[in-house]
Amino acid sequence: MLEIKNKTSLDSWSPNIFTPEALAFVEKIADKFSARRDALLDARRAAKERFDGGQLPGFLPDTKDLRMENWQVADAPLALQNRRVEITAPAERQKVIQALNSSAKAYMADFEDSLAPTWKNIATGQQALYDAVRGTCDTVNSVTGKHYALKPDHECVLIVRPRGWHLPEKNVLRQGKAVAGAFVDFGLFFFHNAKLLATNERGPYFYLPKTEHWREAALWNDIMDFAEKELELPANSTKATLLIETLPAVFQMHEILHAMRARLVGLNCGRWDYIFSYIKTLARHQQRILPARALVTMDKAFLKSYSEELVETCHRRGAHAMGGMSAFIPIRGDEEANALALEKVREDKKREAANGHDGTWVAHPGLIDLAVDAFSEYMPKAHQKDKLSGIAHSASALLELPEGGINLADFDSNIQVALRYTAAWLGGTGAVPIFNMMEDAATAEISRAQLWQWMQYATTLSDGVEIDAALFANRLQSAVNAINADGELTYLSAAADMLDSLVNSPDMADFLTTGAYALID
Structure with missing residues (x-):
């Protein structure tokens, strides 16, 4: 049974x-x-x-x-x-x-x-x-x-x-x-x-x-x-x-x-x-x-x-x-x-x-x-x-890489999307409008996976700044402060802790949602 x-x-x-x-x-x-x-x-x-x-x-x-x-x-x-x-x-x-x-x-x-x-x-x-x-x-x-x-x-x-x-x-x-x-x-x-x-x-x-x-x-x-x-x-x-x-x-x-x-x-x-x-x-x-x-x-x-x-x-x-x-x-x-x-x-x-x-x-x-x-x-x-x-x-x-770079706004956007979506997901919502885009687990996965890979290989922003743990920590805190200023999300702190752990991990986690699943009822 x-x-x-x-x-x-x-x-x-x-x-x-x-x-x-x-x-x-x-x-x-x-x-x-x-x-x-x-x-x-x-x-x-x-x-x-x-x-x-x-x-x-x-x-x-x-x-x-x-x-x-x-x-x-x-x-x-x-x-x-x-x-x-x-x-x-x-x-x-x-x-x-x-x-x-x-x-x-x-x-x-x-x-x-x-x-x-x-x-x-x-x-x-x-x-x-x-x-x-x-x-x-x-x-x-x-x-x-x-x-x-x-x-x-x-x-x-x-x-x-x-x-x-x-x-x-x-x-x-x-x-x-x-x-x-x-x-x-x-x-x-x-x-x-x-x-x-x-x-x-x-x-x-x-x-x-x-x-x-x-x-x-x-x-x-x-x-x-x-x-x-x-x-x-x-x-x-x-x-x-x-x-x-x-x-x-x-x-x-x-x-x-x-x-x-x-x-x-x-x-x-x-x-x-x-x-x-x-x-x-x-x-x-x-x-x-x-x-x-x-x-x-x-x-x-x-x-x-x-x-x-x-x-x-x-x-x-x-x-x-x-x-x-x-x-x-x-x-x-x-x-x-x-x-x-x-x-x-x-x-x-x-x-x-x-x-x-x-x-x-x-x-x-x-x-x-x-x-x-x-x-x-x-x-x-x-x-x-x-x-x-x-x-x-x-x-x-089928493997061809598209051209283009990354600027600080792109970096910040990935942090914001991953944070806001994960907080909403932990609260029981799986489809979330963020910055006039409908985001789901897949787009949140893109955001956190890119952050991991950019930091893993010290990718350089368009202005020459290197993406490292210090930059990520600074921009993550700035994103948390900005979201709180708009009106605190209930699960924002848990989402920030999770994103920090995922991006700083030596290995890329297979799925954001498998780890987050332990935190929902």
Whole structure:
């Protein structure tokens, strides 16, 4: 039997979710697949040691024949044929309602980077999705008193993103050990909702994050096979889109699609995690230090090649090539700044459409129409999977470093973003507007990873000042003082201590969130 901690509030948070039958289903998944998941995480660590030792990621020689063969993934179901614009938001009740009521084609309900995984957030998120699948989701905003209710005729398709393989769920124990958060998120949602969604030809559909090797995709495939058999659903009725958001995975896109070819309908450019993964994977490669985040853009160097390679790979295999997230959001009260932000989003979406992507992401309902217009200019049909450029990028192109430097404002911005986001995350909020940008765990990871790498190699600012421990300590304190002057954040001190520890560590931590997870309920 699984041991469930902190049961006290579950009856009020999620009365329909933690049933004996649902927990037994999660337990079966954990029993069958935990050892395999653990072995894959060990393989990640071994690969990281090789990269730290000087090896570069590249195409796998033993799967070359598979990459050269002609094969395609299964056709996407009707509900996932037109994915022009998808909206993403954490699995929080009000956001679930707003997203599904929107004009977006699909909504990615997130248990990963934009949701701080407090036990309450996980439990209430599952309940909100349970209610939404049954058309009964509503809520009253505690501050404004406004009532939100799901439209009975909404057309937006629900897609759920569980946590990545590396994240545990400390409130669900198996033999005294935390069960993988992915097992909990997937298992609870699938058990309660898969049959109803399948009956209505609306799923179940999933987004799969943080994959680093095709064998990790194969694990997801086998879990979905198992789940379908347990609940007597048609084989391969569960469909997935996988995010290519790690540097090793970009060299294995054909293998990933092949491993899930009966159910994987697309790949997505998870750009922010991808930038973070570039830094982390090449952390010990001093000649590959990225410039300021603002200069690491999708139209240049390794990111441009990444987008083009993903499109070509997906279209060759009959899969959707989904674009990623622009971090810019509408700015209230400043028309000039808002117009500039919207233009940046418009340019980003036009670039994706011109590259051949079949759809894109937005994080705010106010950006849906803009993104639709940008894509409709290049993509009059439901998708453009027939668009093939013939481009095949070399490993060196997929690793190409963008040009640019770092100034003190860039350095300070990274500190501010990492501080403000971590403080918010510790307080239970996983998607945070900071300086008119929507930040999530991935962008906070970029910020702290760059700080670590810049300091590790004594990178020089544009004015000639060397980045060292003294400079970081000075600017960190200045950032804390500035944030306090604006109004103290509850978890700012804990966030500052954590950032200080991460940046001054001799080794780059794999994930900010794994250490921070110990500090949340």
